[in-house]
Amino acid sequence: xxxxxxxxxxxxxxxxxxxxxxxxxxxxxxxxxxxxxxxxxxxxxxxxxxxxxxxxxxxxxxxxxxxxxxxxxxxxxxxxxxxxxxxxxxxxxxxxxxxxxxxxxxxxxxxxxxxxxxxxxxxxxxxxxxxxxxxxxxxxxxxxxxxxxxxxxxxxxxxxxxxxxxxxxxxxxxxxxxxxxxxxxxxxxxxxxxxxxxxxxxxxxxxxxxxxxxxxxxxxxxxxxxxxxxxxxxxxxxxxxxxxxxxxxxxxxxxxxxxxxxxxxxxxxxxxxxxxxxxxxxxxxxxxxxxxxxxxxxxxxxxxxxxxxxxxxxxxxxxxxxxxxxxxxxxxxxxxxxxxxxxxxxxxxxxxxxxxxxxxxxxxxxxxxxxxxxxxxxxxxxxxxxxxxxxxxxxxxxxxxxxxxxxxxxxxxxxxxxxxxxxxxxxxxxxxxxxxxxxxxxxxxxxxxxxxxxxxxxxxxxxxxxxxxxxxxxxxxxxxxxxxxxxxxxxxxxxxxxxxxxxxxxxxxxxxxxxxxxxxxxxxxxxxxxxxxxxxxxx
Amino acid sequence: xxxxxxxxxxxxxxxxxxxxxxxxxxxxxxxxxxxxxxxxxxxxxxxxxxxxxxxxxxxxxxxxxxxxxxxxxxxxxxxxxxxxxxxxxxxxxxxxxxxxxxxxxxxxxxxxxxxxxxxxxxxxxxxxxxxxxxxxxxxxxxxxxxxxxxxxxxxxxxxxxxxxxxxxxxxxxxxxxxxxxxxxxxxxxxxxxxxxxxxxxxxxxxxxxxxxxxxxxxxxxxxxxxxxxxxxxxxxxxxxxxxxxxxxxxxxxxxxxxxxxxxxxxxxxxxxxxxxxxxxxxxxxxxxxxxxxxxxxxxxxxxxxxxxxxxxxxxxxxxxxxxxxxxxxxxxxxxxxxx
Numbered sequence: 001x002x003x004x005x006x007x008x009x010x011x012x013x014x015x016x017x018x019x020x021x022x023x024x025x026x027x028x029x030x031x032x033x034x035x036x037x038x039x040x041x042x043x044x045x046x047x048x049x050x051x052x053x054x055x056x057x058x059x060x061x062x063x064x065x066x067x068x069x070x071x072x073x074x075x076x077x078x079x080x081x082x083x084x085x086x087x088x089x090x091x092x093x094x095x096x097x098x099x100x101x102x103x104x105x106x107x108x109x110x111x112x113x114x115x116x117x118x119x120x121x122x123x124x125x126x127x128x129x130x131x132x133x134x135x136x137x138x139x140x141x142x143x144x145x146x147x148x149x150x151x152x153x154x155x156x157x158x159x160x161x162x163x164x165x166x167x168x169x170x171x172x173x174x175x176x177x178x179x180x181x182x183x184x185x186x187x188x189x190x191x192x193x194x195x196x197x198x199x200x201x202x203x204x205x206x207x208x209x210x211x212x213x214x215x216x217x218x219x220x221x222x223x224x225x226x227x228x229x230x231x232x233x234x235x236x237x238x239x240x241x242x243x244x245x246x247x248x249x250x251x252x253x254x255x256x257x258x259x260x261x262x263x264x265x266x267x268x269x270x271x272x273x274x275x276x277x278x279x280x281x282x283x284x285x286x287x288x289x290x291x292x293x294x295x296x297x298x299x300x301x302x303x304x305x306x307x308x309x310x311x312x313x314x315x316x317x318x319x320x321x322x323x324x325x326x327x328x329x330x331x332x333x334x335x336x337x338x339x340x341x342x343x344x345x346x347x348x349x350x351x352x353x354x355x356x357x358x359x360x361x362x363x364x365x366x367x368x369x370x371x372x373x374x375x376x377x378x379x380x381x382x383x384x385x386x387x388x389x390x391x392x393x394x395x396x397x398x399x400x401x402x403x404x405x406x407x408x409x410x411x412x413x414x415x416x417x418x419x420x421x422x423x424x425x426x427x428x429x430x431x432x433x434x435x436x437x438x439x440x441x442x443x444x445x446x447x448x449x450x451x452x453x454x455x456x457x458x459x460x461x462x463x464x465x466x467x468x469x470x471x472x473x474x475x476x477x478x479x480x481x482x483x484x485x486x487x488x489x490x491x492x493x494x495x496x497x498x499x500x501x502x503x504x505x506x507x508x509x510x511x512x513x514x515x516x517x518x519x520x521x522x523x524x525x526x527x528x529x530x531x532x533x534x535x536x537x538x539x
Numbered sequence: 540x541x542x543x544x545x546x547x548x549x550x551x552x553x554x555x556x557x558x559x560x561x562x563x564x565x566x567x568x569x570x571x572x573x574x575x576x577x578x579x580x581x582x583x584x585x586x587x588x589x590x591x592x593x594x595x596x597x598x599x600x601x602x603x604x605x606x607x608x609x610x611x612x613x614x615x616x617x618x619x620x621x622x623x624x625x626x627x628x629x630x631x632x633x634x635x636x637x638x639x640x641x642x643x644x645x646x647x648x649x650x651x652x653x654x655x656x657x658x659x660x661x662x663x664x665x666x667x668x669x670x671x672x673x674x675x676x677x678x679x680x681x682x683x684x685x686x687x688x689x690x691x692x693x694x695x696x697x698x699x700x701x702x703x704x705x706x707x708x709x710x711x712x713x714x715x716x717x718x719x720x721x722x723x724x725x726x727x728x729x730x731x732x733x734x735x736x737x738x739x740x741x742x743x744x745x746x747x748x749x750x751x752x753x754x755x756x757x758x759x760x761x762x763x764x765x766x767x768x769x770x771x772x773x774x775x776x777x778x779x780x781x782x783x784x785x786x787x788x789x790x791x792x793x794x795x796x797x798x799x800x801x802x803x804x805x806x807x808x809x810x811x812x813x814x815x816x817x818x819x820x821x822x823x824x825x826x827x828x829x830x831x832x833x834x835x836x837x838x839x840x841x842x843x844x845x846x847x848x849x850x851x852x853x854x855x856x857x858x859x860x861x862x863x864x865x866x867x868x869x870x871x872x873x874x875x876x877x878x
Contacts, residue, residue, distance in 0.1 A: 042713045050581070051627055058581040132590040134581030193593030199627050219626040219633065220836065221828035244713055246826050250692055251708050257700050258707040260714075414577040414841045421574075421585060445583075453586065 040224075040240035041519065041535055044252045045265040047223060047245040050134070052214065053202035054174045055127045058134025060433065060529055061223070061243070063171050067528035068225055068241075070174030070208030073102050073121065073153075074165055076437055076527050080342060083165055087116055087175055087209065088153075096480055097160045104151040110177040110209045111228045118147035123178035123188045130192035135172035135435065160480035163438030169527055170436035177207040211236040211533045220245050225532065237521070237536030249385075256280060256514055262537075263515040263522060265530065268385055269331035272512045281517050284331055284510040285524040288340045289384045289433040291327075291391065293318070293504040297466055298459015299424035304372050306426060311501035313362035314374075314427070317402035318395060318506065319354045326394045327386045328509045335505035337494035338432070338446040344439045345478075345490025349498070352505070359402040371403025374426045377419050380410035383431035384509045391429060391506065420457045429506065437526050439490045440479060446503045447471040447493070458502050471496045542866070549862045553855070558612075560854035561847065565611065568843045569604050576600070578840040579624045598624070611847070620851070621844030625837060630848035633833060638852075639723025640710060641829035644821070645814045647749035652756030653807050657800070659757070660764025664772065664799075665791060675761060682758030691751045691824035698747060705747045708826035711740055748825040752818055756810045760803050767799035797871050804871065808864035816853040 051057040054066055073088040083091075088102040108116040122145050129136050141161045146154040157164060167173060178188070184205070186198035206214035211231045215224035223243040227236045244261065246252045252264040253271050257280070267275070269284075276282045295314060297306040304310065324332040335341055336349035363371060376395075381388055389410055396406040406427065411419070419425055435441055445453045448460050448468040460466035471493050478489035497503060511524045521534035576585065576594055584590040595601040599610065614621060620630035656679075663675040698705045710725055711717055718737065721728045725741035771777065772795055780794045819831035830849065837845035 040714055044713075050625070132584065132587070132593045134584055136590065137583065137587070193589070194596055203627060218636065218828065219628065220832065242713065244709065244826065245828070246708065247823055248826075251695070251824060251826060254695050254700050255707050255713065258703075260707040260709070260712065412839050412841075414839075415573050417577040417582065417585065418573050453583070456586065 039537070040242045041238045041263075041537065042261045043241065043243045043263045043265065043530070044246040044255050044261040045243060046247045047220060047243065049217075049219070049223070051199060051202070052206075052217060053131075053133065053199045054124070054172060054176055054208075055131040055136075055196075056133030056199055057172065063527065063529045064243075064532060065214075065223065065225075066171035066174050067210070067525075068212040068532040069206045069210045069214055070171070070176065071108075071116075071210050072171065072173050072175065073104075073168050076166075076169050076525065078523070078525075080437070080526055083169070086169075087121075091165070093164070095482075097162045097164065098157045100155045100157075100164055102153045102155070104153070105232075106151055107232045108209055109230060109232045110180070110207065111213045111230055112177065112180060112207075113230050114177065114179065115150075116175060116177075116209050117150040118153050119150070120175050120178045121145075121153055122147060123182075124176045125173065127176070127181075127186065127188035127192055127196070128172060130188060130190055131196050132193040133172075135170070138167050138170055138172055138435065160476075162479050162481060162483070162486060163436070163440050166436045166438035171527060172435075174208060174210075177209070180207040212241065215240065234533075236533055241532055241535065253514070256516065259516070261516075262519045263513065263530075263535075265513060266385065267512055267514045268329075269510070269512050270329035272331075272514050273329065275514060279517050281515050281522075283513045283515075283522070285513065286333065286342060287384065287509060287511040287524065288342055288526055289431060290335050290340050290508040291383060291386050291388075291429060291431050291506050292338065293395070293427065293429045293506055294454060294458060295427055295502055295504065296424045296458040296460075297502075298462040299426045300459075301375050301423060302426050303374075304366075304368060307366060308499075308501055309362045309366050310368065310372070313359040313366070313402065314399065314404055315352070315501055315504045316355045316359040316362070317399045317404055318352070318504070319398045320352045320506065322354075322398070323391065323394055324507050327391050327507055331385075331512060332507045332509040335508040337498045338442045338503045338505060339439045339490060339494045339497075340432075340434065340442070340505075341508055343434070343437075343442070343490075344487045345492075345494045346439075347487070348491065349494055354398070356402050359404075363403065371405060373405045373407065375409060376406045376427045376429075377409045377411060377416060377425040378429050379413040379416040381413055384433075385512065386431075386507060386509055388429060395429075395506075424457060424459050434526060439493075440475060443471055443475045443490075443493050443497070446497060447475065448497075448500050448502060449475070454502060460502060466500075466502075468496055468500060542869075546862065546866070549865075553858055556858055557851060557854055561612070561615065561851055562608075564847050564850040565608055568846065571841070573841055575624065575841055575843055578842055598622075615851075620848040623837070623845040623848075624842040625840045625845065630844050633845065634830065634848055634852055636723070637828055637830050637833050639720075640827055641815055641818065641822075641831065643710075643724045643726060643745065644748055644752065644818060644827055644829060645811060647745050648752035648814065648818075648821075649756060649807060649811055651749050651753035652810070653760055653803070655753070656757040656760025657764050657796075657803060660761040660803075661768055661791060661796060661799075663761065663765045664768030667769065672765075675765070679758040679761040682754040682756075683762075684758070685754075686820070687751055687755060688820045688824055690754065691748070691821055694747055694751055695824065706740075706744050708824070710744055710827060711737075712744075715740060748821050748827060751824075752814065752821045756806070756814075759806055759810075763802045763806060764799055767802055768795055771795045771798045800871050801868060804864055804867050808860045808867070812853070812857040812860040815856045816849055 047061050048059055049061050050059045052065060054070055072086045075084045075086045077084050087104055087108050089105040090103045093100050125139050141157045141159055143156045143158045181198055184198050184201040187196040203217055211228055212225040213228045215226035217223050225241040227239050249266060249268040249271060253267050255261040256264045272282045295306055295311045320334055324330060333341055334351050336351060339346045378388055378392055392408050399406055448455050449472045455461050474489050474493045478486050481489055513522055515522045518538050520538050521536055525531050579594050580590060623630050623633055626633055659675045663672040666672050699707050717725060718732055721731055726738060729737035729741055777794055780790050816830050816834050819835045822829045822832040834849040
């Protein structure tokens with residue numbers, strides 16, 4: 001071994017490195033404080049924005065954005081049921097919900113100061129339908145819209161639609177400044193899907209009448225709002241709101257503990273539990289989103305017929321309360337049918353329960369005493385705090401107790417879509433978040449009615465006796481019914497969907513909002529998700 | 540060979556190599572068989588024939604794969620990498636916006652990893668089997684074996700949350716607005732603008748992610764340099780240098796280190812190219828809007844234009860890094876000839 005008599009001295013170098021680091025740290029803190037003059041309100045969340053174009057946007061952050069920057073004719077009240085004036089100061093419907101009249105508030109102006117007029121409403125809704133974006137179906141019951149004057153809209157529908165006001169409240173039905181948008185490539189004509197070129201413009205500009213305007217957007221980085229200085233209603237309570245893309249739940253938690261964010265929207269419930277201090281508020285609010293299991297009698301991969309009794313056996317094998325504890329640390333609710341808690345028709349439905357003996361008995365009656373093997377393809381994502389892989393492992397454990405053996409095959413959401421669009425999969429799981437306030441959407445998505453998403457995906461359309469015409473009948477009755485009788489009709493549809501055993505809701509996770517005690521006005525809303533107009537710093 | 544001619548010759552060889560990379564990436568995207576409309580259209584609209592037809596026409600998916608390929612090549616030749624399915628913006632713009640963040644992080648991480656790795660490797664070799672040597676080897680082992688997502692979270696928890704020594708995630712404080720971009724590298728831009736508070740803020744945000752990312756590189760470099768140094772230090776010419784009266788430090792740094800650096804240069808070069816698109820975990824933990832997270836998000840969403848763009852960037856980075864590495868070899872070791 002080579003020996004050196006005079007080893008080099010390292011003390012100086014180490015000292016220099018430490019000194020540099022120590023010098024940089026206090027400087028950085030001072031700089032941060034010095035630059036926070038106009039103190040924006042900061043929100044940490046996984047942005048996951050697909051578009052900022054009102055006619056094309058379809059994501060949770062999009063709902064927050066559209067509700068803050070644009071406005072709809074009417075708004076949903078804080079109670080989640082009442083209808084409040086928006087751009088329309090008054091409205092009325094005829095007896096069978098086929099005709100609606102709206103009177104626009106003459107004070108309403110867009111952010112450039114120009115008045116909001118009936119022509120803007122017609123243009124915005126035409127564009128929503130014709131651009132073929134994610135929500136183009138939203139107002140598909142409109143037959144004609146007449147504008148007798150600049151502030152009046154008379155709307156005729158093709159069929160009774162008691163949920164029309166609920167749809168009009170949807171952020172995608174927001175009213176766009178048509179002159180500004182047209183000047184930047186937006187089109188509302190029938191060929192808008194091919195001729196409209198404004199989507200990139202909407203990523204950098206807004207053309208609404210809401211309390212905020214778009215300040216800047218950097219994909220997967222941040223979304224900034226600035227107060228609309230020309231807002232015609234009560235002005236926003238903060239100058240600026242910056243939404244920071246923070247995907248990781250722990251990173252969100254660390255940001256709020258550091259004071260780097262004022263609100264964190266996606267902290268895992270078990271982490272949130274440990275965070276409450278005098279400076280940090282943790283609030284759980286019931287949500288309307290849910291995770292469900294779907295059983296497909298028509299899937300090509302079925303090794304045994306997934307008849308209704310077999311599907312019932314599968315549903316009975318699930319430990320529903322255990323699923324909530326396991327996936328969201330107890331921060332969730334049981335949900336009986338595809339109509340989520342809080343929506344018309346959901347009250348008083350029987351809670352789902354586990355009954356392993358009955359499950360085994362049903363399988364034995366179906367000639368499957370030795371149990372069944374099912375291949376399960378599912379999207380390996382995290383939806384509303386629920387890790388789908390963990391959820392499916394829990395189902396695997398539960399069902400094994402009833403001799404239902406699951407082979408799990410996780411995949412990305414896009415690949416999974418190909419599977420369910422094609423051959424299907426005997427058992428899978430996914431999520432649903434309401435598009436507007438109204439229960440019809442759940443029946444039109446999950447009901448065993450020709451053409452619905454899950455009638456197709458489950459292959460029920462191809463299997464004798466799996467379709468349920470009664471659901472369509474009840475839905476049509478509900479859409480034409482006065483408010484007083486509507487809940488009962490939706491409850492009947494919900495019972496039918498429970499008995500279909502195609503869609504089995506597993507968990508209705510709570511919304512966990514973690515925020516600084518210096519902030520007020522933080523609440524969850526169906527349409528707006530987080531109403532930015534209500535946020536402010538405590539004085 | 541003249542170094543300029545060598546560089547020119549190597550650069551001239553880049554376009555055909557990139558064409559090969561693009562062609563393979565395009566073929567792979569065609570082989571995947573998953574419908575790209577799944578990432579373009581919202582779930583509900585996939586069953587709407589009018590929406591599907593409109594989306595196919597808008598994104599050129601109604602054309603044959605061969606036509607798509609040639610249209611793409613034609614566009615790439617003019618600097619147009621297409622529009623991302625996911626962000627709805629030109630891919631070239633997305634990449635240019637994210638590249639500075641990644642460059643800033645990767646350069647800082649490599650500086651930390653290389654300087655510390657080389658220094659600890661040299662000293663560990665010099666004091667072989669000493670306590671210092673064992674400590675360095677243990678530190679290097681941890682660096683190269685602890686997953687970055689874990690060390691990132693732990694470092695954030697200790698230095699940012701518990702001790703408050705470093706700021707939290709992000710390139711700047713969450714309430715700090717960056718000035719108008721010049722290079723896009725916040726540290727450089729703030730220096731150019733003479734904005735010292737911004738410089739120190741950007742630097743302080745860089746410390747933790749650079750250490751976390753650089754630690755893994757440091758671990759590899761330190762072990763490589765230590766091994767090479769031990770090998771070199773046992774060579775005859777080292778004994779000769781000492782016999783001629785060269786001092787210990789001179790022998791170590793002047794005679795031994797340059798010869799021991801060759802493998803480290805390879806690792807540094809490779810790490811630079813790899814981290815340019817592969818620092819995804821660090822970028823996620825530290826909310827760093829760089830190329831790595833863009834690549835993974837694009838891959839998950841089957842955003843083919845973005846995937847192709849990142850592939851091309853990664854390919855170019857590897858090819859250029861190879862060139863720089865080869866030149867560095869010749870500079871460090873005059874026996875190596877550029878051919």
